[in-house]
Amino acid sequence: MSFLSLSHLEKTFGTNRVVKDFNLSVEKGEFISLLGPSGCGKTTVLRMVAGFETPTSGGIVIDGQEVTGLKPNQRNIGMMFQAYALFPNMTVAENVAFGLKVKGVAKDKRDARVEEMLRLIGLPEMGGRYPFQLSGGQQQRVALARALAPSPRVLLLDEPLSALDAKVRVSLRNEIREIQRELGITTIFVTHDQEEALSMSDRVVVMNGGIAEQVGAPFEVYNRPSTRFVATFVGTLNVFDGAVTGPQSVTLAGVPVTLAEPVEASKGATVALALRPEAVQLGRVEGADVVLPATIESVEFLGSIIRVRARAGGSVVALDTFNRMDAPPPAIGAETEVSLHARDLIVLAG
Amino acid sequence: MTDWLSPTEWQAVALSLRVAFWATVISLPLGIWVAWLLARREFPGKQVLNGLVHLPLILPPVVTGYLLLITFGRRGYVGQFLDQWFGIVLAFRWTGAVLAAAVMAFPLMVRAIRLAFEAVDPKLEQAAGTLGASPAWVFLTVTLPLILPGVLAGAVLAFAKAMGEFGATITFVSNIPGETQTLPSAIYAFLQVPGGDAQAFRLVIVSIAVAMGALIASEWIGRRVARRIGGLG
Ligand SMILES: Nc1ncnc2c1ncn2[C@@H]1O[C@H](COP(=O)(O)OP(=O)(O)OP(=O)(O)O)[C@@H](O)[C@H]1O
Ligand SMILES: [Mg+2]
Helix, strand or coil, X not given: CCCEEEEEEEEEECXXXXXXXXXXXXXXXXXXXXXXXXXXXXXXXXXXXXXXXXXXXXXXXXXXXXXXXXXXXXXXXXXECCCCCCCCCCCHHHHHXXXXXXXXXXXXXXXXXXXXXXXXXXXXXXXXXXXXXXXXXXXXXXXXXXXXXXXXXXXXXXXXXXXXXXXXXXXHHHHHHHHHHHHCCEEEEEECCHHHHHHHCCEEEEEECXXXXXXXXXXXXXXXXXXXXXXXXXCCCEEEEEEXXXXXXXXXXXXXEEXXXXXXXXXXXXXXXXXXXXXXXXXCCCCCCEEEEEEEEEEEECCCEEEEEEEECXXXXXXXXXXXXXXXXCCCCCEEEEXXXXXXXXXXXX | CCCCXXXXXXXXXXXXXXXXXXXXXXXXXXXXXXXXXXXXXXXXXXXXXXXXXXXXXXXXXXXXXXXXXXXXXXXXXHHHHHHHHHCCCCCCCHHHHHHHHHXXXXXXXXXXXXXXXXXXXXXXXXXXXXXXXXXXXXXXXXXXXXXXHHHHHHHHHHHHHHHHCCHHHHHHHCCCCCCCCCHHHHHHHHHHCXXXXXXXXXXXXXXXXXXXXXXXXXXXXXXXXXXXXXXXX
């Protein structure tokens, strides 16, 4: 029995079906991300769990309790918003104490808990300040402390990092994950940033048009996307056309290739073959299944990684190589070759 | 002060203050509720309610007074009901002046409070909700403190408007010294008799002083709002 379960959730605004037959089982202590493009219904799912939206149909169970009809204040959940949403008329300590006060926790216990939470988020001296006296990152940490103080059953986060600048975003995401692990709190994290979703989560739900297209561990979702949408939305992807020549064989730019898995297409049909940039190598590599002549079109030096775009096999191929001090990046316009392995090819359905 | 104004004049000033005070106090809870409805709720007839609230702002005050008279007068539907069941008579009484002033000042009050509501991020209320607070608790501990400056500004504005209300008041409750003769009615009455200019002038000074006081108070409150919103960013 999972700790949090969403079954057959549907949400319709007017005639607009925003969430469609959404199913998800979350284990206790699990960190789940909802990942998808803008408008795909991530926030709506989260708001249904929080109780701000009533599902058109379907049910939500938390820890064995049916909560679908309960008001937000009856669900014992914690929530963090994109724009912090700290109470501006209260100090940091009063903000963190809010949920405890509502619960009727005695003052001495409350003060102790507030102190504990402020220490947890690394702001032990800030209790007396007002939110406007804090930086964005500090405000969001206070919001986390406020959400966690009453020991909620589930923590919901709606793009809590997207209002912050890049550096703070990365450090805070590590901090959130650390605290989440430490407390073992079941968490749903909404984001449209794939890097965030992949790096933080136990499992990722990739959503599109109100549908959960794939649910799986980051490694799974990235390497074995179950739909074309997932493949193209998560990470960068090179797509080649392959002509099917047998149950498990195709030709790619004229080169016969034996695939790792059978294709579900009849002979003569065209299938889309996808390949991650890190699976394409520059130059002729020993043991490669396909080697194609290539012309370098652009070179992007990103530091540890160099992203090269080369024209090969009738399309532009993105490939990533690691920076090496003894191997400067190729020149634009240079004629070279790219190598790839059949085992890295993902056959895209649909 | 008392010997500077004659008893009649003093009576008018005191009555106006009393009428404006009660008009403000009584309409405040309703004003907050209507402002909340208009700012936060979607419901059929919202535009009708909005129009109704603002009607006294655009109708000639005499018309508003006349409508009050035919509704709340002794022969009016509501007036008859109030008289028979509660023994309350509004027409030609100072309580009627309170009603007239409240109706006329209502749009200004609602407008100010509504703006204050709209400035409160609904996410704050939602956050409070997830922290276990009931809607009433959220309103009292989160929303109300944040809209308070707007509520005070709306109340000051309504008070000033109620002090100066003339057309609807004189139509609904007439101009009876000691009962319904408010400051503007008294000024009007003094201007009707030869040699009343000096008395009228003294009351005009009082009116200006009260209006200025209200303006300064609402300016001061406005600055506090600006500071608070500045603190939000
Ligand atoms: N209260 C509402 N009334 C009508 N339509 C709504 C409402 N809330 C959301 N929608 C619609 O539902 C769809 C999904 O919205 P939602 O906010 O869940 O998207 P999202 O995945 O969170 O997007 P984003 O990444 O931009 O936040 C959108 O098309 C939106 O316009
Ligand atoms: Mg959203």
